[in-house]
Amino acid sequence: MAATTSRSPLAPLYSQIQNPKTNPFFTLKLPELRPNISRHACSSTRSNRRKIQAIELQKIIEDYPYEFNSKDSPTSLPRPLTSAQLSNLTSEGSRLRVAYQGVRGAYSESAAEKAYPNCEAVPCEQFDTAFEAVERWLVDRAVLPIENSLGGSIHRNYDLLLRHRLHIVGEVKLAIRHCLLANHDVKVEDLKRVLSHPQALAQCENTLTQLGLVREAVDDTAGAAKHVAFHKLKDAGAVASMTAAKIYGLNVLAEDIQDDSDNVTRFLMLAREPIIPGTDKPFKTSIVFSLEEGPGMLFKALAVFAMRNINLTKIESRPLPKRALQTPDENATCFPKYFPYLFYVDFEASMADERAQNALGHLKEFATFMRVLGSYPADNGLP
Numbered sequence: 001m002a003a004t005t006s007r008s009p010l011a012p013l014y015s016q017i018q019n020p021k022t023n024p025f026f027t028l029k030l031p032e033l034r035p036n037i038s039r040h041a042c043s044s045t046r047s048n049r050r051k052i053q054a055i056e057l058q059k060i061i062e063d064y065p066y067e068f069n070s071k072d073s074p075t076s077l078p079r080p081l082t083s084a085q086l087s088n089l090t091s092e093g094s095r096l097r098v099a100y101q102g103v104r105g106a107y108s109e110s111a112a113e114k115a116y117p118n119c120e121a122v123p124c125e126q127f128d129t130a131f132e133a134v135e136r137w138l139v140d141r142a143v144l145p146i147e148n149s150l151g152g153s154i155h156r157n158y159d160l161l162l163r164h165r166l167h168i169v170g171e172v173k174l175a176i177r178h179c180l181l182a183n184h185d186v187k188v189e190d191l192k193r194v195l196s197h198p199q200a201l202a203q204c205e206n207t208l209t210q211l212g213l214v215r216e217a218v219d220d221t222a223g224a225a226k227h228v229a230f231h232k233l234k235d236a237g238a239v240a241s242m243t244a245a246k247i248y249g250l251n252v253l254a255e256d257i258q259d260d261s262d263n264v265t266r267f268l269m270l271a272r273e274p275i276i277p278g279t280d281k282p283f284k285t286s287i288v289f290s291l292e293e294g295p296g297m298l299f300k301a302l303a304v305f306a307m308r309n310i311n312l313t314k315i316e317s318r319p320l321p322k323r324a325l326q327t328p329d330e331n332a333t334c335f336p337k338y339f340p341y342l343f344y345v346d347f348e349a350s351m352a353d354e355r356a357q358n359a360l361g362h363l364k365e366f367a368t369f370m371r372v373l374g375s376y377p378a379d380n381g382l383p
């Protein structure tokens, strides 16, 4: 089924989307729709805690059709995208609408345009908004940063991948080249503070320390540039792209201020439906799972890939959502001896590859929870 705006059950919400290309101050905001998640009774015993965790995981599993609980339930077959959905046009020939977090001139906008040339990039206030915009059929795809070669993982998006129902359908790597921007007539010596996205500030740590600037974190790099320009600040600069400098009319005081010239951010492309995994080109698969506590459990889990000669490209652990440990009155939180974790793993194989199917079948035998987040062509080109 093609992801077109005309089929959306939420047609009235489309009026929110004016033309973001012609309006640099436009960002998509959505009304609150997230369900209230009930909390479970807390007990200090280990077995009760495990029961609570199991209930929480079961709730997540019931919410998502393509994930499976190990041992007992069968794997659901994903509904593939049609060939029309794989192109950059919707089935009705209109441009693909792609949500990204930030305002015009953000790196995420460039990533969206690199992933889907000629798309209509739709700015969203927050990462959650971009996920929800796809879920609610307001846009066709979302492109969101997941890791950076200098700053590491973007944890928020790992957590949101689990909470939302979207599928990873691709990845795109983008070279990030930061500039120090300020209003015209402002010199480097005039600056006392610098505004940017926390990842961008971290990527320019050495330069900003040398300049002795106080860092101020904002939602995105281009938003920082917009703020500095809009308020005509004289004591503050922004770390952002050359594109942002042009859009908001700022002066470029310094170029390439990131700590390493090899500064690359990997973005994920997300859709409502998974793509049909192939074997004609290099594919990657991303999964998330949890394990029982015990010596060697993670070793055993990773061995299912090693023994089939499948290369892992990324592993990230994130704490299980805190709500699994809270009492109904929200005041008393049970702290377990060990924090329970979810493991996110990317590996170099397609779900159409028998080795991947066998590895996941094997992992399923002892994982307490597992979900395939997506199987998609690897971006092995130059960023």
Ligand SMILES: O=C(O)C(=O)C[C@]1(C(=O)O)C=C[C@@H](O)C=C1
Binding pocket: 101, 102, 105, 106, 107, 108, 109, 145, 148, 154, 176, 197, 199, 200, 219, 220, 221, 222, 265
């Ligand atoms: O703030 C932006 O411009 C973004 O697109 C966000 C973001 C990120 O979240 O990592 C994207 C790429 C860079 O690594 C810096 C910031």
